[in-house]
Amino acid sequence: LLFRFRFPDRTFWATPGGAVDEGETFEQAARRELLEETGLMGDLSGEVHRRYTVFTGPSGNRVEADERYFCLRTEGAEIDRSRWEPVEQEMIAETAWLSPADIRALPDPVFPENFADLVDYLKEAPRA
Template sequence: MRARPSSRLLIVNALGQVLLFLFEPKRGGLVGEPYWATPGGALDEGESYAEAACRELREETGLLVNDPGPEVAQRTAIFPLINGEFVRADERFFLIRVEDLSVSNDQWTEVEHRVMTAHRWFSAAELATASDPIFPENLADMLRDAGAWERKA
């Protein structure tokens, strides 16, 4: 099984909501049911987790940062990618606070345009009651532990 180091982004707005993307793999002719997930993706050759976090943030939202700050969480999980390949993912999470963010999909890949069909901001209560799966499964706990729900002055 291939190892897949990746950076994931916990983007939280001024209202304390987290940004998630809806993935609908079947719409793109791929494998899997709809689910919501944090933005992010695999590291490129020679790239650090922090560098990948900045690149993924730019590519998936249009937001430019030079430093994503410290890792706030890490997990290792085995799961299928949307092409059906199972990977052993080493995911590092970075908390990015924004006042407001208008998501741009200008730098999405062809596959992302096909399968990433929506984005929205979720409150802690909405994470708990969502009907579609959300990944990572412990996202609300991860956000709480990272201090994401706390208001910053």
């Protein structure tokens, strides 16, 4: 699942996610963000990817992020946007369940950059 973000100066695709609240673990934050941004709940895998990145936020601010990625296996579902904050409603132009081939064919950047490879790997990985 990817979200297409539209900022005034750029468009890109990224996974659902967000900040870790005080007192939360990365996995707890992932569960909360997944529910808030998609309406989905379920058993997350352990951490499947991690990256440290620096980027420019929508208001031009510098963001340093220690990102952790988790996997929820599902056959796809309708995305519930009812919990979206106004800023998410403004920035997220589209949501899409995409195959690795479709991800690689997107004209806009995808973050994390190796997401299609990660999905390929997770499709073949044994389920816990």
